Amino acid sequence: MSAITELSIEDFVAGSPDWLAELRRGAWKRYGELPYPEGREEVWRFTDVKALHPDNFRLLPPDAAPGATPRLEALDLAGVSSAGRLVHVDGSTVERQLSDEARSKGVILCDLETAVREHAELLRPRLGSLVGADDPHTALSLAAHHGGTFVYVPKGVELKEPFQALHWLSASGALVLPRTVVIIEDGANVVFNDVYDSDAIDTPTLAAPVTEMFIGANARVGWVTWQDWGAGCKHLAHVRAHLDRDALLNTLVVTLGGDFSRTWKECTLAGEGAQSYMYGLYFSHGDQRFEHWTLQDHVAPNTTSDLLYKGALSDTSQALYYGTIHIRPNARKSNAYQANRNLALSSHARALPNPQLEIENNDVRCTHGATVGKISDEHLFYLGSRGIPPEEARRLIVFGFFNQVLEQVTWSGMHERLADAIRAKMEGQQA
Amino acid sequence: MSDPILVIRDLHASVDGKPILRGVDLDIPKGEVHAIMGPNGSGKSTLASVLMGHPSYEVTEGTIKFKGQEVIGMAPDERARLGMFLAFQYPTEIPGVPLSAFLRSAVNSVREEDISPREFIQQLRTDLELVGLDQSFGRRNLNEGFSGGEKKRAEILQLALLKPELAILDETDSGLDIDGVRIVAEAVNRLKSPEIGFCIITHYTRILNFTSPDVVHILLGGRVVKSGGRELADHLEEVGYDAVKKEFGYTSDEAEVEEAPQS
Numbered sequence: 001m002s003a004i005t006e007l008s009i010e011d012f013v014a015g016s017p018d019w020l021a022e023l024r025r026g027a028w029k030r031y032g033e034l035p036y037p038e039g040r041e042e043v044w045r046f047t048d049v050k051a052l053h054p055d056n057f058r059l060l061p062p063d064a065a066p067g068a069t070p071r072l073e074a075l076d077l078a079g080v081s082s083a084g085r086l087v088h089v090d091g092s093t094v095e096r097q098l099s100d101e102a103r104s105k106g107v108i109l110c111d112l113e114t115a116v117r118e119h120a121e122l123l124r125p126r127l128g129s130l131v132g133a134d135d136p137h138t139a140l141s142l143a144a145h146h147g148g149t150f151v152y153v154p155k156g157v158e159l160k161e162p163f164q165a166l167h168w169l170s171a172s173g174a175l176v177l178p179r180t181v182v183i184i185e186d187g188a189n190v191v192f193n194d195v196y197d198s199d200a201i202d203t204p205t206l207a208a209p210v211t212e213m214f215i216g217a218n219a220r221v222g223w224v225t226w227q228d229w230g231a232g233c234k235h236l237a238h239v240r241a242h243l244d245r246d247a248l249l250n251t252l253v254v255t256l257g258g259d260f261s262r263t264w265k266e267c268t269l270a271g272e273g274a275q276s277y278m279y280g281l282y283f284s285h286g287d288q289r290f291e292h293w294t295l296q297d298h299v300a301p302n303t304t305s306d307l308l309y310k311g312a313l314s315d316t317s318q319a320l321y322y323g324t325i326h327i328r329p330n331a332r333k334s335n336a337y338q339a340n341r342n343l344a345l346s347s348h349a350r351a352l353p354n355p356q357l358e359i360e361n362n363d364v365r366c367t368h369g370a371t372v373g374k375i376s377d378e379h380l381f382y383l384g385s386r387g388i389p390p391e392e393a394r395r396l397i398v399f400g401f402f403n404q405v406l407e408q409v410t411w412s413g414m415h416e417r418l419a420d421a422i423r424a425k426m427e428g429q430q431a
Numbered sequence: 432m433s434d435p436i437l438v439i440r441d442l443h444a445s446v447d448g449k450p451i452l453r454g455v456d457l458d459i460p461k462g463e464v465h466a467i468m469g470p471n472g473s474g475k476s477t478l479a480s481v482l483m484g485h486p487s488y489e490v491t492e493g494t495i496k497f498k499g500q501e502v503i504g505m506a507p508d509e510r511a512r513l514g515m516f517l518a519f520q521y522p523t524e525i526p527g528v529p530l531s532a533f534l535r536s537a538v539n540s541v542r543e544e545d546i547s548p549r550e551f552i553q554q555l556r557t558d559l560e561l562v563g564l565d566q567s568f569g570r571r572n573l574n575e576g577f578s579g580g581e582k583k584r585a586e587i588l589q590l591a592l593l594k595p596e597l598a599i600l601d602e603t604d605s606g607l608d609i610d611g612v613r614i615v616a617e618a619v620n621r622l623k624s625p626e627i628g629f630c631i632i633t634h635y636t637r638i639l640n641f642t643s644p645d646v647v648h649i650l651l652g653g654r655v656v657k658s659g660g661r662e663l664a665d666h667l668e669e670v671g672y673d674a675v676k677k678e679f680g681y682t683s684d685e686a687e688v689e690e691a692p693q694s
Contacts (some may be wrong), residue, residue, distance in 0.1 A: 377486055382523040383533070384507030385483050385516070386589060387540035393508075396536060400527030400572070 007059050012144045014062075019124055020116055027142035030133040037135070046320055046352065047291065051260070052236060054140055057175035057206045062146050066092040070168030070197070083161040083190070084109040090171040091147035091178055102159055108152040109163060112179055115150035122152055126181055130212040130240040130268075137236055141177045141210045148178035148209070151192065155216070158189040162222075167196045169233060173203035182213040184221050186244070191222035193414075197257070201232035204259070213241035215249055217271060223251045224414065225265075228421070229258035231286075237263045245271030245300075252409060253309075255282040255290050256421055266295035269303035269331075280309030281405045281418065283425040284317035284349070294323040296338065298331035298364075307338040310405050312398055313349035314425070324356040325366060332361050338368040343401045345375065345394075395426055435460045436628050437482075437597055442493035444481045450491070451477045453653035461596065462625040466639055466664060467632045469650035470672035475632045476520055478650070479601035482630075483517040484510050497597065512541050516595035518586035520602040524574040530585065531555060531569035534592055541593050558591040561621065563614045580611045587618045598622075599630045604638040616641030636668045651679055 009028040013021045036053060037044045066089035083102045086109065087095035093111035102109070108119060115123045133139035149165040169176060184190060196207060207229070215221055227235055235258045241249055255261050267276040276296065284290050296305035311319050321340040342351035353370030375397050383393035399406075402422060409415050435458035442455040451474050459465050469475050481488045482495060484507040495502050502510050525533070534555065539545045546554070559566055562584040574582050583603050590598050600619075604612045619629060619642045631638065639647075639661070647663040648655045656679045657663065667675060 378523050379525055381483075381485055381507055382519065382525070383537075385511055385519075386533075386537035386593065387508050387511035388533075388536055389508045389540065390506070392536060392540065396528050396533065397525065400525055403527030403572075 007061055007144075009143060011061055012146070017116065017120065019120070020127075023128060024143050027128070027133040027139050028144070031136060031139040031143055034133075034136050034139055043293070046322075047262070048260075051204070052137070052206065052234060054136065054175055054206075056204065058171075058173045059144060059175050059177075060091055060146065060171060064090065064092070064171075066090050066094050067170035070166065070170075071199075072166065081161050082164050083107070083159045085164045085166070086111060086149050087166045087168065088147045088149075088178060089168045090174060091176045093147060099161070105157045105159075106154040107157060107159070108150065110150050112145070112148040112150050112181065115181070119150065119152065122183060123150065123181060126183065126212060126214060127179070128212075130214075130242055131210045131238050137208050138210065138238060141179060141208055145177045145179040145210070147176070149180040149182075149194075151180075151182045151184075153184045153188040153190050155185040156187040157185075159191075162191040162193050164193045164195065167194075167207070167209070169196075169198040169201065169205060169207060169229065171205070172201045172232070173205055175206045175208065178207075178209045180209065180211040182211065184213075184215045184219045186216035187218045188216065189220040191224075193224045193226060195226045195228075196235065197226075197228045198230045198233055200230035203232065204234060205232055206234045206236065208236045209238075211237070211239040213239070213249075215241060215243045215247040217245040217247060219244075220248045221250065223249065224254065225252070225263065226254045227258065227261055227263070228254075228256040229261075231257075231259060233258040235261040235263070238266075239264065240266045240268070241276070242268050242270055243274035243276060246273040247271060248275045248277075250277045250279075250408075252279045252281065252405075253292065254418065254421070255280070255284075255292070256425070258288070260289050262291040262293065264293045264295075266297065267305065268297040268299060269305060269334075270299045272300045273302050274300065275304040276306075277408070278305065278307040278309075279405050279408055280307075280311070281402060282309070282311035282319060283313075283422060284311070284319050285314045285425055285428055286317060287315070288317045289320075290318070291320040291322070294338075296323075296325045296336050298325075298327045298334045298336060301330060301332045302334060303331060304335045305337070306335075308341075308405060309339070310341045310343075310402055311351070312343045312345055312401065312422075312425070313351055314345040316346070316348045318350045318352065320352045320354070321370065322354040322356070323368075324358060325368060326358045327361050327364050327366065329360045332363040334361070334364045336364065336366045340370040341401070342372040343374065343398065344372060345398070347374075395423070398422065398426060436498055437630070438494075438496040440494045442481070442495060443491045444477060444488050445491055446477070446488050451653055452481065454493070455650075455653070455655055457648065457655055459597065459628045459630055461628045463645040464619070464623065464629040464631060464642060466644040466647045467630060467650055467655075468634070468636075468647060468664060468667060470676070471634070473650045474653040475634075475650055476601055477653075479517055479520070479599050479632055482599055483507055483515065508540065511593075511595075514596035516590055516593055516598045518583075518590055518598065518600045518603045520605065522574045522582040522586055524572075524577075526572060526575055528573045529569070530571055530573050533573045534589065537589065538592055541595075554592060558588050561591055562587045562618050564588060579606045580608070583607055583611065583615060587615055591618065591622055594627075596626060597628045597630065599632065601632050602634060603631075604633055604635060609637070612638050613641055636664045639664050649675060651676060652681055
């Protein structure tokens with residue numbers, strides 16, 4: 001018997017208000033109807049899609065007790081001060097904090113279940129509206145989602161300290177489906193760290209989080225997705241953002257852990273003057289396989305997107321980048337840039353960049369490029385001639401390679417955490 | 432004259448199986464400035480690269496002793512820590528690595544004890560001034576976007592900070608305007624001491640007008656064919672390389688060996 005069918009949709013519907021029960025049942029039906037991909041489809045032709053079949057995992061019942069206590073210090077990217085923090089363990093929310101300042105300004109930060117009960121007027125029109133039941137995984141997410149974060153920042157609210165959602169996983173063999181809904185109203189200015197971490201897990205475990213982000217006019221949002229799952233975890237994440245007029249979204253995807261990781265990041269520039277800066281930093285080792293799929297969707301005129309994903313690959317690891325710039329007919333005077341840079345630290349590592357353009361308006365500026373390089377002997381000789389030993393020279397070169405992304409990361413604590421992560425990867429790779 | 436710090440005997444080296452150095456003999460004592468002059472293709476830059484241990488060159492015969500130790504087989508960083516330094520003809524750009532971070536790493540690599548941040552900053556400030564580079568260069572990425580002249584000055588900056596016992600300058604004067612040559616030469620003059628030997632590899636005599644060499648060697652066809660005092664450079668300036676080639680029985684073609692391109 002497959003893991004999924006041990007539970008029925010009614011386990012998830014129980015206690016839901018009518019609108020959500022309907023949404024869940026509809027998505028469940030869709031999940032049953034959608035054929036599972038065979039691997040010939042464009043989005044799966046590079047990937048072992050069978051290994052991601054939900055039947056391979058155990059869907060946790062919504063009332064399951066949370067597992068082990070997370071190592072919070074491993075998750076905490078903001079140091080001591082944050083505007084608010086949620087801790088999710090195996091899809092159950094175990095800790096909720098919101099600073100007095102944020103609360104007094106009308107900010108809401110809670111788990112999704114609480115939002116269903118208390119903020120349905122905000123949640124209902126949005127849940128599932130950006131990431132619907134498009135394929136088996138997103139359909140199952142909409143039907144059986146459990147845990148996740150709800151964020152609401154009212155008009156004009158500015159907070160210096162970041163919000164954090166920390167996702168810890170300990171249930172071996174599980175399938176966890178958290179959903180995060182983010183509403184940032186006009187002119188607000190906030191930063192959010194969304195962190196996924198665990199120890200090594202002995203049985204393959206799949207996390208398939210979905211994030212829907214609604215960014216109001218003239219708002220400025222920084223969003224970090226930090227994935228450092230332990231070995232044994234697979235990660236299949238969808239992050240989709242909708243930007244109104246003059247909104248600015250600055251996202252950073254950091255991918256370090258897990259056996260397999262695919263993160264979709266899609267930004268729809270729906271309002272004139274909207275800007276999306278999309279950064280990515282990944283470092284794969286062992287036989288990890290990382291995939292980053294991106295969409296820069298220019299709908300309105302005078303919109304800007306600038307994407308830079310940089311990754312280092314060691315051992316026999318692989319990194320796929322598949323990114324599309326889509327300029328819609330109305331998006332005149334838009335600027336779209338896309339670059340994927342890879343540094344192969346081993347001759348057995350494989351980077352597969354795949355940039356795509358779809359341009360339906362000619363009055364735009366658009367560039368894209370992808371490279372795969374290795375550490376050059378001339379660089380090592382030059383640094384060596386200054387007395388710098390090969391390991392240190394490689395470290396300098398790798399940090400130099402990432403510097404272009406690192407210097408975009410200005411909020412506190414994050415720069416050091418990234419530097420530590422890169423250092424740890426380099427040490428592991430030499431071991 | 433003190434004992435030579437660098438002793439090269441019968442040095443043969445090749446790249447991709449093609450012989451380029453064909454029996455170089457050379458002694459450089461501490462405290463002296465030696466100029467190595469030669470036409471294009473005489474093996475000058477190959478000699479510089481081989482001395483520093485560039486992996487593309489194969490030493491097929493001979494010895495290179497530095498402070499009495501055989502350095503053939505040593506990695507470049509080991510040679511540097513022993514006290515050798517090469518100022519590159521074409522310094523490498525390393526993206527994203529700030530000059531100051533690189534320099535601190537280099538200084539700490541060659542010194543027994545790490546330099547204190549305060550001492551490093553002071554030293555860097557002084558040495559940037561010495562070579563005529565703006566203080567802002569410390570924050571710029573290593574050689575990235577530097578002009579040709581700025582790159583050469585940054586090489587001399589590294590020489591000043593690392594305080595080697597043997598400094599090999601590979602055509603540091605090439606591609607510089609006369610002010611640039613003067614600044615490099617003056618920096619060399621100021622760094623000159625009984626504790627350091629200089630090996631200035633050059634095509635032109637003009638740098639020698641600013642920093643007077645104790646010995647001039649002429650390299651032809653991968654060998655040192657003649658050594659002498661300052662007057663040898665003046666003679667070369669007067670008659671040109673073709674006359675010297677003839678003097679040593681080379682036709683132009685024979686004297687030219689193909690050097691590996693540097694990137």
